[in-house]
Structure formats: structure tokens, C-alpha cells
Amino acid sequence: MGKGNIEEVETVVSTSLRIGVLLAAAVMLIGLFLFLSTGESGYVDDVYPTNLLLILQDAVALKPYAVMLVGLLILILTPVFRVGISIILFLKEKDYLYARITAVVFTILIVSFLLGKVE
């Protein structure tokens, strides 16, 4: 069962959450700062992109809304990343039952993202 090794998993999970949160916050802050300092959103008519590729391109061009969206995207993906990394961690601990459970959750998450894209 590997009951004693959950601490190992938890340490890494906690660390990965911290990295995701700090990165997301930093990017959002930069975006917000750009928006407030230049007064330009990078788009006309208060429009913002919802296409992932477009967001990334525009963020590289430092369009404030796109930078903020990238930060938000990192934040949204942090829990997904957390679930993904848990699968690997449970496999490493040879806790196959929980590796399977987290794999199911991960699959549902990916499906939900794909469904959102189709719509």
C-alpha cells in the first residue's frame, strides 16, 4: 500500500502548487502593471483573445490583456499539473491503486478541457 510514503508525495505536491502559484501571480502582476502603466489593453474595443495560440503570441508581444490571461491560464493549469504529477509520484511509490485513481481524475480533466474547446 505504501501508506508511509504519502508524505513524500505530499511534499512534492505542495512544492509544485507553490511554484505554479508564484509563477501565475508574477505573470499576472506584470500584465496588470503593463495595463495600468501604459493604459492600453493591447486590443481595441475591450476585446480579449480566447484562442490559446493567439494569447501566447500576444503575450510574447507584451500585450497587457494577453499577459494577464497567460497568468490566469497558469493558475488554472496548476491543479491539473498537480494531478498529473501525482500520478508519477504514486507510480514511483509503487502505490498503483492511487496511481490509477489520479490517472482517472487526470483523464476527466483533460476531457473537460477538450470539450470546452469543441464548444
Added chain:
Amino acid sequence: MHDGHRSASSMRTRVEGDGPGRVRSMPRVPGARLRSLEAIGSRFCRYRRVACIKLSIVPFEQKVGCYIVFATVALQIFLIAILAGLLGSILGLGGGIIITPVLTLLFGLDIQYAIGASIVAVIATSSGGAIAYIKDGITNTRIGMFLEIGTTLGAITGAYLSGIIDPKYLYIIFGLVLLYSVAMMLRKSRAELPQGVKNHPLAEKLSLNGEYYDKVLGRQVAYNVDGVYPGLGMMYVAGALSGLLGIGSGSFKVMAMDLFMKLPLKVSSATSNFMIGVTGAASAGVYFLRGDIDPKIAAPVALGVLFGATIGARVMQRLKSRTIRLIFIPVLAIVSIEMIVKGVGL
């Protein structure tokens, strides 16, 4: 309009019958501009008309005014979001339970964008709080990961239903959900910790039982886990509500873990906090690609909530569960009644 773009303003025009035309008709005379800014200040709560103004089409002087106003509004949102993150992480609820009502009732934002922002708040509450909760061993990660099967499936269901249901009903449903949480919290027993719980066979198989160090009681608290199936079923409902209303429906999760699985309240709260991020992410993908997550609103919300949740996760461990309930019940009751009134009065 470009494909893959979403114009927030055009949405508002349709929903409110009040949009671009209104913005353009702002006075162009310099003296009148000042007066209109005053009017803007006094009508601060009409968020959509002020900060969501079409920045690029108004004259320069007006733009300057708009930024100042936007910066102030963003700061207000940030401060409220800190509070939301604080309370949300303490109770295991999504910060959304405060963010959605505040953005709609106080700032007059459309429910679609308020829900988009609050979904982000839910994820921020979860990730921000979980860092400390996991490190301090309050979160039961096994229970969380197992129950996430139910919440994620529910979240997909809910996110699709939300496109079909009228916002008016969303207000009413949201209000009733909150009122229900109030009733549930009032009904909670006064015992600090659950007593005499036997481990459910499935809980045994999944090794869900655990222990944590309670800083108030000053000792290790070991606990067993009951009612795994009803718990999992409630998680599906909780997930669906999250997708539907943009709240983590953490109240349902905490309630299910408390009433059915008979976990200590702090473990229920921290584990709910752990799970709502994943539930939120499952629906956030849909909302993000649909364009309901407006960066100028969601970013200040996310930053404030992250900050608040980080503090909240430390504060909660030093509070008695009874104290926490006492603080929150009146807040929830007021907000729930306001939402129902808004929904009925639309």
C-alpha cells in the same frame, strides 16, 4: 468582430440594453468631463460603465480619468478578494462564494463574467491555501484525490448546463444554495471532534484514515472514515453546482465529509480546499475558452485571493471550528438573501 475574440461590451449591450452607445454619449466638453468623472465616482458601483469602458475609443482626457477609476476599482476588487481568499480558505469554500455576489451586486457586473472571475477565485483559494494545509498535514490528500473522481465528472455536467439555464435562475439557485449552506452550518453539532467513528471497508481498502496535529487542542488527532459512497455521490452534486454557478460548492464538500464521512471539521475544510481547485479547473477550461474570464477583472481577483488564502491557511489552524462557523453564518445568510432577491426581482 474577430473569430476567437470576445467583446465584453457587446455582451453587455445584449443583456442590459446599455452599452457602446451610452459610453460614446459621454460629454466631450472639458468642464463637463470633470462633472462626468464625479458622476462616475459617485456611481462607483456601476462597474461595467466605468472600468469596462471602451478604453480605446474615448478621448485622451477621458481615458486618463478612466484609468484612475479603473486602478481604484481594481484595488477595491483586490482588497475584497483578499477577504474572500481568507474566509474561503478557512472554511474550505471557494472564494467564489463571496466574489460572485460582490461583483454582481456591488459592481453591477454581468453574472457571466462574475462567474468566470469566481471560478478563478476558487482555484486561487485552493492552490493558495493548499500549500500550507498540505505542508502542515491537515489535508487528507488520499481522500481528496479519490473524491476528485466525483467532483470532476460533476463539474463537466454543470458547465454544460450553465449555457442552457437563464442567469435569473442562476441567481435564485445560487441564493438557495447559500441558504442551504447556512441551514447545514446551523445544524452542525457542537462537538469539536467526531467520536466513535468506524472505518468503512472501502476506506480501509483505500487507506483513507489519517491523523493531523491540531494546534488549538495541542495534540495529534487520529480519525477514521465512514460513508465513502454517499460522500462520493455528494461530490458529484458539488462538482455539478460548481460548473453551474462558478462556486467551488465547497460547502457541499465540507458538509458531505462532515456529515457522511464523519471527518474532523478542519480535515474536511482543508481537504475540500484541496479539491475545489481541481473541480474549478475542470470547469474553468470551458469558461476560459468561451471568453467568460475577463482578464481585467479576473487578474485582480486572483491576486487578492491568492494572498488572502495564504494567510487564511495559517489562521484557520489556530481557530476553533465553532468560532469559524459563528463568524461565517451571518455573512452567508445576508448574501444568500440578497442573491435570491436579485434573482426574483430581475
